[in-house]
Amino acid sequence: MSQWLANVLERSSADAGTLSSLREASLAKLKDISWPTRRTEAWRYTSLHPVEKLSLKTNAEVSEQFDAPEVDDLNSIDIVMVNGSLQTSIADLKLPNGVSICALNELEAGAAAKLNSAKPSHHLFGLVNDVLANSGLFIEVDAGTVVEQPIRVVNYTLDGVEAHSRVFVQLGEGAKCSVIEHGTGSEQSLNTVFSEYVIGDKAELEHYRFALHGGQAIHVGGCHFKLHNESKLNSTVVGYGSELSRLDVDIIHAAEHAHAKMNAVYLLGYKEHFDLHTNIEHTMPNGTSEENARGIVGDKARATFNGRIHIHRDAQKTLAELNNRNLLLSRGGQINTKPELEIYADDVQCAHGATVAEISDEALYYMLSRGINKSKALVMLNFGFIQELVNQMPNKALANWLQPQLRARFEEMGRQ
């Protein structure tokens, strides 16, 4: 066991009110866990060394006021967390009818028991989050409620701080809502955020997870979705990468006729590292899933993508597709990708594809033939590669805000 993990076990207090039984269970699992090495498949390309060498404050007071990033026309309900503590007063929020939000440490036993119903127990840092997170949000959207305003959860982690928080969202039958998870930080810090979404029958969730951590900010997190009958998920993940940035996504088709679409974009420069693991579990028949992940890697950055589709024996008539495309711009960069299919049902249509490639010569020629010089054409083409997915974001205000930021980041990236 690593010193860091031993320290986590020591720090965790099982005496945590309604969260106590969750903590006990996860503590027991953590005690048995062997610390990942390069031989551990889930951490094959990501070293946990940066975590082990940290020494951070775990209880940091915040005196300043932090606001959510300004996004034109977004009109969202914003909740800000700084260093893992709620800064927004939930009581002061003007919530639409049918929406309730409760802080994690004020949960009733019944609600607390729902935690981990979508998050699988094999995520090491998910367990760490279980035993350390003191704050977070439990959001319920009642059956039939259509929430027009997106709910935005913004997470800041400041210099020298370690912070853990979580989000749980439950959509009742036929409910519709949009949730934006926005995480950022760049100075030396460690932040884990695990979110769970239980999407009821015929409910629809529009979801965004922006892991815009850079520099020395370590981020390990997860998004876990459980889809019920005829429910729909449309999720967009954007990652920048930092010294260590890792995101695990699980999409579980727990009932029939559910549809999941996920787009992921990662844009890495400097010495950044981003590791995206996605896992789609089709346990029931007639589900569909569609995943597109695209990344650009420059400088000495490293990207890892692992996309698994698992079709269980009963999941006949499933349609599942996954596509991962990458551009490597620099000699010092590295891309590791592993799409996986695990199939136990025969009457299904599954496909995956992965590429690491250059921009097509034909597209480049077309641009040059219109008088655009080569370096400019390459920037347009390379950026167009991820812009295509940004354009697919259902929330245009959010897309319009994100696009120039990605572009600026892209233009700064080294290509040596």
Next chain:
Amino acid sequence: MSEQIEQAILRKYDAGFVSEVESDTFPAGLDEDVIRGISAMKNEPEWMLEWRLQAFRSWQKMKEPDWAHLGYDPVDYQAISYYSAPKSMKDKPKSLDEVDPELLRTYEKLGIPLHEQEMLAGVAVDAVFDSVSVVTTFREKLEEAGVIFCPISEAIEKYPDLVKKYIGSVVPRGDNFFAALNSAVFTDGSFVYIPKGVRCPMELSTYFRINELNTGQFERTLIVADEGSHVSYLEGCTAPQRDENQLHAAVVELVALDDAEIKYSTVQNWYPGDENGKGGIYNFVTKRGVCERNAKISWTQVETGSAITWKYPSCVLRGDNSVGEFYSVALTRGRQQADTGTKMIHLGKNTKSTIISKGISAGNSSNAYRGLVKMGPNSDGARNFTECDSLLIGDTCAAHTFPYIESSNPSAIVEHEATTSKVSDDQLFLCQQRGLDAEKAVSMIVNGFCKEVFKELPMEFAVEAGKLLEISLEGSVG
């Protein structure tokens, strides 16, 4: 109609007979004395024994790999005999006339007549029975061209410099658990050397037969194609139908020097066990080739046998402009489990690789493709194309795809595609409406699915492979 496909799989394994041959077999167990014993039986020089012992010592410290998508009871390495040879082979027969007729009959029954006049024209055969090579045909004709084709035990004696230079140069003796075990206890296998600029005048082929009970087979094959040479090599494997699992852990090393080309084809039909998973061969094989400048190695495999298959024929594309290819058909049925694929390691500039993998799963079997494509930092302009298709027959089987792609060069291009499909009711209906029975229809569809791979096999064997699939699928349709 799917129900018809799902009908129980009646297994028919043509090669399941046992030959009544008296053998000298080492008692079960493995220690340094056993290795000394094997080395002594083979009259090996001291350096070879030392090499084996070092391999054994590293093996003792190694852990059996558990990352493959396979489930089987642990192998008791002390319960296996590591050497078995027909008594009649002790005096090293000088010609076919001196070989025990029972041995010759065994190969005849398998469709491999060893009398040169009866053989397929243009194919030279090395026949390996348990731990020894029985006979190698057409040796004189090959010698005229300067080609060396002989059992590896003989090569160690006769061509020690060549063997010393290349053995372990591609698959080091401590490469992995099974390769280390093989390096310690390998008994026979083939050695091939094609001199500079020579195009081998005939197909070379080795036929492996496990006969003795509770014996492992650990063959080692080394093929060296010198600059500008060309060779096509084929191996076939069968074993009797027995209730016990038997271990086969082979190592194949290919060396393709500048401008050389090696085509290596395998038709693997080890006994797969019965429909309940009783018996069958555990096939743990390490196959790898190194390509120098402008060289090409092409692996083609048709895998229909074995209870467990763990096998990843690979290419290290070290030289600029070198080419690696992997064409594979893997068929599993009953309780068979296969975890097979390839590794393409691109080190040189403008290196190219193609991977075409066709997995067919039926019955309660599990069939996994596992592959690695690695583009090293200096692999400027390298290209890979991979296509992995799975076909599922029935709803109790499983098909998996685990491709690893690692790229560190901005001008390298890697493309991977995988799909999965089933034999559709529509396809079956069409065939049946045209007067074909369901079994014939499935076999036709499967053959069509595998066509891209079959066309890579040497002509003489493409037909055989097609038939093998037909036999294997017999009864998989009700």
Next chain:
Amino acid sequence: MLSIKNLHVSVEDKEILKGLNLEISEGEVHAIMGPNGAGKSTLGYLLSGREGYEATSGNVVFAERDLLDLEVDERAQAGLFLAFQYPVEIPGVSNMEFMKESVNAVREARGEEAYTAAEFLKLAKEACKHVNLPLDFLKRGVNEGFSGGEKKRNEIMQLILLQPKLAILDESDSGLDIDALKVVAEGVNSQRDGKRSFIVVTHYQRLLDFIEPDFVHILADGKIVKSGGPELAKEVEASGYAWLEKGEEATA
């Protein structure tokens, strides 16, 4: 304006153009017709500078510059425009963004000021209407999901915006129905101002009913085998290209 002398062009070591001569003056419209495989598209690609199309001998002077010395983008900036037979799709790069970059690159090369976003938007909208494409085509990815006819019209829209000295239309009529053909022809005709020159490459005479050429050349087996006025196109229409082979036999 354009002078091609004894041009030999190879693609993958195979000679496609075998000594082509062509003189084009300001304001002229030249039609190049010929059977499939004659090298018609090769001429356009070579002039635009496409990689893989190598001039093994001969020379090409365009607007008093040695064309073969220029890069692809420099040729476009010098006023050469190629309307593609099969324009490529570039998802993720919007048509608007693409055309603005392109037009401003060409303007800057001519020493003119780049358009502001607002100025360009106005021009683009007009051009879009001119070729009868809905305005949302400006926002979509370049040629992304466009039909064959829409792609051709998008090419003409770029022609209108870029204001080249010489426009080469590579089979801009192929795959178009009569209405789409009229839109393309009208777009082209609107750009005939007495100074701008055109090379209209086509297999059929049909397009030339709408864009009347000053000269017609027949390209066969890598050479211009016959030149004449618009009446030559009518001859081809009537008798096809079969006479070419006979003609060759006669001279042999």
